Amino acid sequence: MSSSGRHKKNCNKQSLEIKTVTIRIAGREAHDMVPFDLLGCSQDYSAVNRRMDIIGFLKTQFLCHLFICYVFIATGLIVNFIQLFTLLILPFNKNLYRKINCRLSYCIASQLVMLLEWWSGTDCTLYTDMNCFSIYGEESAIVVLNHNFEIDFLCGWNLCEKFGMLGSSKVLAKKELSYIPVIGWMWYFLEIVFCTRKWEEDRRTVMKDLYNLRDYPEDFWFLIHCEGTRFTEKKHEISMQVAEAKGLPKLKYHLLPRTKGFAITVQCLRNVVPAVYDATLNFRNNDNPTLLGILNGKKYHADIRIPLEEIPEDEHECGNWLHKLYQEKDAYQDQYYHTGVFPGTPVMQPRSLCTLINWLFWASLLMYPLFNLLVNMINSGSSLTLAIFAFLIIFASVVVRWMIGMTEINKGSAYGNNDSKQKHNN
Numbered sequence: 001m002s003s004s005g006r007h008k009k010n011c012n013k014q015s016l017e018i019k020t021v022t023i024r025i026a027g028r029e030a031h032d033m034v035p036f037d038l039l040g041c042s043q044d045y046s047a048v049n050r051r052m053d054i055i056g057f058l059k060t061q062f063l064c065h066l067f068i069c070y071v072f073i074a075t076g077l078i079v080n081f082i083q084l085f086t087l088l089i090l091p092f093n094k095n096l097y098r099k100i101n102c103r104l105s106y107c108i109a110s111q112l113v114m115l116l117e118w119w120s121g122t123d124c125t126l127y128t129d130m131n132c133f134s135i136y137g138e139e140s141a142i143v144v145l146n147h148n149f150e151i152d153f154l155c156g157w158n159l160c161e162k163f164g165m166l167g168s169s170k171v172l173a174k175k176e177l178s179y180i181p182v183i184g185w186m187w188y189f190l191e192i193v194f195c196t197r198k199w200e201e202d203r204r205t206v207m208k209d210l211y212n213l214r215d216y217p218e219d220f221w222f223l224i225h226c227e228g229t230r231f232t233e234k235k236h237e238i239s240m241q242v243a244e245a246k247g248l249p250k251l252k253y254h255l256l257p258r259t260k261g262f263a264i265t266v267q268c269l270r271n272v273v274p275a276v277y278d279a280t281l282n283f284r285n286n287d288n289p290t291l292l293g294i295l296n297g298k299k300y301h302a303d304i305r306i307p308l309e310e311i312p313e314d315e316h317e318c319g320n321w322l323h324k325l326y327q328e329k330d331a332y333q334d335q336y337y338h339t340g341v342f343p344g345t346p347v348m349q350p351r352s353l354c355t356l357i358n359w360l361f362w363a364s365l366l367m368y369p370l371f372n373l374l375v376n377m378i379n380s381g382s383s384l385t386l387a388i389f390a391f392l393i394i395f396a397s398v399v400v401r402w403m404i405g406m407t408e409i410n411k412g413s414a415y416g417n418n419d420s421k422q423k424h425n426n
Contacts, residue, residue: 059119059297066396067363068115068295070370073399075362076108076182083189095217101189102218106167107358108186113161114355116154121299123351124158127344137163140219141275142265144322146254146329147225150290152281156223159279162349168220170213172206172261191216197228199260206261210268222273224265226257226322248323253333257326259319266311266318276311280329282336 058064083104090097116122126133145156153171160166171187175194178184187194193209195202213220229235231254239255248256266276283289289298311321336342377389 056297059295062397065295066393067370068119069396069399071359071363071366072108072111073182074366075111076186079104079107080182080185080189083186086189098191098217102167105186105190107362108182109157109166109169110161110352110355110358111362112154113158113166113352114359116151116158116294117351118356118359120294120297122158122294123299124155124162124349126162126347126349127342128347130345130347133347137165138219139275140216140269140273141221141277142269142273143221143223143277143279144262144325145223145225145279146231146281147227147229148231148253149281149283149288150230151294152225152230153223154291154294155281156279160221160223161352161355163221165219165221168216168218170220170222172222172224172265195261202261203264207264207268210265213269214272221277222265222269224262226259226262226326227255228258228261229255231255249327251326251330253330254326257322259322260315262322263315263318267313267315270313278325278329280332282333284340 083101086097086100086104089100128136143156143159145152149155157166157169160169168190170190170192172193172195173187175196178188178192178194191209191212193206193213195206213222235255236251240250243250243256312318332342374389377385380386
């Protein structure tokens with residue numbers, strides 16, 4: 001914290017300082033990248049293209065997807081099991097319990113970041129004020145993400161990984177997700193804040209969970225989608241009807257933010273979390289990325305930008321501030337769609353070797369028992385064994401498709417079903 005102090009604006013005790021990080025993500029296809037010889041010599045481009053075609057073909061194969069998901073699920077369940085035993089440490093050393101779970105959670109979350117960076121080849125570019133760049137990752141922050149794309153959560157994690165915050169990152173998530181093995185159970189041990197989207201029920205529990213983070217021993221980034229659900233044309237139409245009824249400026253690229261959750265988050269973490277980053281996502285060429293696209297090796301590109309200001313303490317004024325922030329996010333989106341770039345100095349950060357090494361470790365560890373199981377089942381020659389094997393393959397394919405389906409926009413909340421009948425939750 002002390003190393004970042006000289007870069008910050010002075011603010012009074014009634015305000016929370018902000019570095020607003022706006023993430024813009026732009027898609028770039030793999031064939032846009034021209035292969036080259038590191039020695040500057042000419043290459044046989046047809047041979048290179050053939051190799052790229054073979055790699056691209058393998059990335060689309062179901063068996064490859066199945067193996068990646070096997071490694072992810074098996075790793076997750078092993079880590080969840082280990083996390084269960086860390087509860088024995090909690091009564092004696094809460095900080096140690098938290099630090100261990102940050103490292104264990106990284107084993108799971110980093111596999112998805114590896115999928116984004118190394119498997120699909122996605123790049124991320126940060127557009128920012130270089131005077132602020134050095135303090136990213138040196139302090140805790142609330143990260144306000146827009147909710148337009150199926151993989152925006154993955155892009156948020158990728159941003160966390162770039163600055164060493166992935167293991168300790170927090171989110172405001174739906175309560176139902178806490179019951180899902182691997183990710184949901186990991187979040188439980190990370191002390192993630194869960195909500196039911198019913199404010200009367202959420203207020204007390206959310207405040208309690210947020211206050212619990214005030215003595216967290218590690219710096220963390222708290223990721224929050226203030227829109228509450230992913231953007232669709234239908235939801236946008238309903239949201240703008242609410243905006244018109246409330247006399248608020250209409251947004252072109254975002255839903256109207258729900259301010260109460262954000263205001264409570266700021267209130268509970270004030271004086272502990274010194275910064276708020278505004279992260280706004282977009283994709284080049286009007287791409288609409290999906291997790292299935294990432295799994296198939298499709299390449300995208302992320303851009304990020306950061307300004308600085310103060311948040312008022314009053315809940316109503318804080319809500320007004322958030323509405324103004326989303327108007328600015330909308331203006332940035334409009335500029336991006338017209339020019340293809342964002343203001344600020346672009347910084348291309350290297351891919352994380354840690355995520356690749358972590359995945360290779362777990363893949364190597366889990367490959368032998370899988371191979372041994374398959375060989376034994378096939379060699380047995382038993383019709384029952386082969387039937388069980390076929391069933392497991394079918395079951396695994398269903399699980400993989402279900403996991404991917406969880407990220408799809410059309411599986412989002414029924415936003416607006418009640419908003420047309422009652423007040424928007426502001």
